Amino acid sequence: MKNKKVAIIGVGFMGGSLALALREKFPNFIIWGYARNKSAYDRIKKAGVVHKVERDLKKSVQDADFVVFALPVRGIVEYFKKISSFVKKGAIIFDLGSSKEEIDRAALKYIPKTVHFVGCHPLCGGEKGGVEFCVKGLYRDASCIITASPRTAATKIVVKLWQQLGGKVIFLSSKLHDKILSSVSHLPHLISFSMTDFISKEYLKFSSRSLKDLTRISDSPAPVWTDILLSNKENLLRDLEGFIKILKKFDAAMKKGDRRKIGDLIIRANKKHQVLSNLT
């Protein structure tokens, strides 16, 4: 792939890291980063991750071969709408959003038929938002979920692109993606936020490694995670209910002093954990 122009909408941690990785693997690509305001412009400029920082959305997008959306879910939906009138025919749009069904619906609604949309979600991220924290190797060995049909030419190009960056592509429907992500990521974040909120400030100095592990992700940025939780709320509400049911089993067993039941619940977790350990 030669001399392609890539426009990145949302040059933060994920988008900026993508820019760095693309520049390394595709030295002929020209990477533009859109900045929605002066402060974003200054930060992106200072980080030096893209070839050109551009304040004008139309100029950023209109002649781009790839348009990448690395924004919180609601931002992606909003910018789909904004670019729909001037995105180039034949361009390939992909996103890095954490929930896929809502983005699919928006793509169907706003993205012209002459443009190719490939929903993506690389499973890597970090608690630290911001272009200042970008890392070139972020996508190396990361699982990259693609929710578009594997058969189109546009998907094949995007697959190749992720693979060149070291990502492992997995195809999933948006529906299944959202179900799985609710369990393996969105619920854990909700739990971590709640645990951190719960604990008394004066007890923090006694925190053990167990608490630190559990609360690590609770510095994940609020705007991003508000969007994620809301955009996947059907799955998440169901999972939260299921999780609370298990907490209540512990509650009931402790109230009864049912040593055997508590032991059984822990052994179930031990065994499942063993499966997880063997996978990684």
Next chain:
Amino acid sequence: MKNKKVAIIGVGFMGGSLALALREKFPNFIIWGYARNKSAYDRIKKAGVVHKVERDLKKSVQDADFVVFALPVRGIVEYFKKISSFVKKGAIIFDLGSSKEEIDRAALKYIPKTVHFVGCHPLCGGEKGGVEFCVKGLYRDASCIITASPRTAATKIVVKLWQQLGGKVIFLSSKLHDKILSSVSHLPHLISFSMTDFISKEYLKFSSRSLKDLTRISDSPAPVWTDILLSNKENLLRDLEGFIKILKKFDAAMKKGDRRKIGDLIIRANKKHQVLSNLT
């Protein structure tokens, strides 16, 4: 301190690591390890962490200057009872138990007045139980909570001992200890067990770092943790209720689509996490 005999009841990960650390820092100490059955005898012998492995409890304890209990809470209570008739006058007993009020009650009931009891809880542990995983430096830089009065001669000796091993001694009442540990350790374990139990086996291969962090401690051994959860159940039941209340706040805000409320809850967690990060 010279030529002291230390009897360790419970030569597993914590007890065995203590034996290794004591041997390094107090080369004149003679460390005996009690083995309750042939299989324990063989494992301890093979690990080579104590000077002598002894199957006879009376022989292990009767002439010991220090008797250390490194067992699950219920085991500690049980062995207090067993040794009460033959523990040496003037001996110092201490334990490494994770809940302190129940152990205090048992000490008051079973340990003769001529013997000194100093309740201890070093805040280090590991998911891996067993003498095979011992590490000499386990107590280095670990916070060691002591629940006995700081003024007695026996306590002063035990303080010195932990400090020599590199531990940082903190005095707390048993009551406050149990309250704090419920929040910073017991509830996080209960949450981790529940999260691991909840997740579908077929989703595990998509687990992100967030899930791995949250589930790491769910391979903590069932016998140890059944005891801990039950021995601190009043505090834990109250904390569990408080934690579920916060989960329900997320639930309600998501159901209403209340973006601002969700953002507020996350920001609260972000801020508390910042306090925790600054502490460590």
